[in-house]
Each structure stands twice: as structure tokens, then as C-alpha cells.
Amino acid sequence: MTEERPDEAPLDGVLIRIGQAIMLHRAGDREEARNRLSELWHEIGPQGDAFHRCTLAHYMADTQDDPRDELDWDLRALEAAEGFVTERAAGTDTGALCxxxxxxxxxxxxxxxxxxxxxxxxxxxxxxxxxxxxxxxxxxxxxxxxxxxxxxxxxxxxxxxxxxxxxxxxx
Structure with a gap:
């Protein structure tokens, strides 16, 4: 049984999976990292959490072989970041994404x-x-x-x- 302590933030499964893909990429398995990030991208979907979409697209760009594909992913990351800041502008802290x-x-x-x-x-x-x-x-x-x-x-x-x-x- 896992006990949740009030001073700890809940684990974010999406960010954990993004982190695992990043580790694969940094270890040299670019294709597997790209495959995992692509699968996760489809799970999140276009209406998914903007922070998740930004983070994923930011790292997905680094796994691309074609510079045009890299540009497409980097543009998606920026679009998601801008959307996140716009969504949260009413008083929510956006410092991490900024x-x-x-x-x-x-x-x-x-x-x-x-x-x-x-x-x-x-x-x-x-x-x-x-x-x-x-x-x-x-x-x-x-x-x-x-x-x-x-x-x-x-x-x-x-x-x-x-x-x-x-x-x-x-x-």
C-alpha cells in the first residue's frame, strides 16, 4: 500500500513517460524514443494538456531525422506553450513553462x-x-x-x- 504524503505532488504519468523516452534518446535509441513519444502524442491528442503537448513536442523534435520534421515539432511545441500561457493567464503560475x-x-x-x-x-x-x-x-x-x-x-x-x-x- 502506498501512502501519499500531503507535501508531495502527485506523480504525473505523462511526464514520467516523456522522461523515459528522453532517456532512451539520450542513450542512443532515437527510433524507440520517437516511437514512444509518437504513441504518447496520439494518446494526449490535440485537446490534451498544453504543458504535456509542449514538453513532448519539444523533445520529439530532437528525435527527427529530417530538419523539416524537426521544425514542425518545434512549431507544435511553441504553439502549445503559447496556448498554455494564454489558458493560464488568469492568475495561474506559468513560470515553469515560460x-x-x-x-x-x-x-x-x-x-x-x-x-x-x-x-x-x-x-x-x-x-x-x-x-x-x-x-x-x-x-x-x-x-x-x-x-x-x-x-x-x-x-x-x-x-x-x-x-x-x-x-x-x-x-
Whole structure:
């Protein structure tokens, strides 16, 4: 028998399953991670919890092989995040998801770089940079700013190599 303590939040099964898929991806099983996230995406559905949809789409993008598919998933993540913030604007704390915005815009910028759409990439970098102001000072915020700067340098021709997905200190 499991005893629930009042000071503990209930476990979120969807986030646990997303986390398991992320672990598979990070361990190198990209296809299985993509399969599990896809199955979960269909379970959640288009009217499902916006935080779940945002989180899932954010990580599903990283499992894609085609940059256009990655862009599609990153756009879904941003749409869900914006929907979540709109739904919760009336007094509910949206801070956890707001911390996602710089990463979401940074990922979109990287997608646009990969698709040779520099104007779109620059626009997303501006959004990423502006949205870091809503993130608390600390290592995460600093990592975001450094990743934005690296991609900006690369976009302007000062960097080499491929983007490679992810920026190191993912949300």
C-alpha cells in the first residue's frame, strides 16, 4: 500500500513517460524514443494538456531525422506553450513553462539555419534573446545566452560545423 504524503505532488504519468523516452534518446535509441513519444502524442491528442503537448513536442523534435520534421515539432511545441500561457493567464503560475520559451525559440532558430532560412533564424534568435529576460538568473539562463550567441555567430558566418540539435542545457 502506498501512502501519499500531503507535501508531495502527485506523480504525473505523462511526464514520467516523456522522461523515459528522453532517456532512451539520450542513450542512443532515437527510433524507440520517437516511437514512444509518437504513441504518447496520439494518446494526449490535440485537446490534451498544453504543458504535456509542449514538453513532448519539444523533445520529439530532437528525435527527427529530417530538419523539416524537426521544425514542425518545434512549431507544435511553441504553439502549445503559447496556448498554455494564454489558458493560464488568469492568475495561474506559468513560470515553469515560460522558462521554456528561450529554448523553444532557440531550437526554431537552429531549425531555420538547417533549412537555410537565415531571416527566420534571426527573427527567432531575437525572440530567444528577449525571452531570456523572463528566466531567473543562474546557470540555465547563462547557458541559454551562450547558446544564442554561438548560433548567432554561426548564422553570421563565424562558426563552422552543423548545429547537431539541442543546445546543451535543454529545458
Amino acid at each position: 522558462a521554456f520559451f528561450p529554448s523553444l525559440h532557440l531550437n526554431l532558430a537552429a531549425d531555420y539555419v538547417a533549412l537555410d532560412r537565415p531571416a527566420d533564424a534571426r527573427a527567432q534568435l531575437l525572440r530567444a534573446r528577449a525571452s531570456t529576460n523572463g528566466v531567473a538568473d543562474g546557470e540555465y539562463r547563462q547557458g541559454l545566452r551562450e547558446a544564442i550567441d554561438r548560433l548567432a555567430v554561426r548564422l553570421e558566418g563565424g562558426g563552422g560545423g552543423g548545429w547537431g540539435g539541442g543546445w546543451g542545457a535543454e529545458a
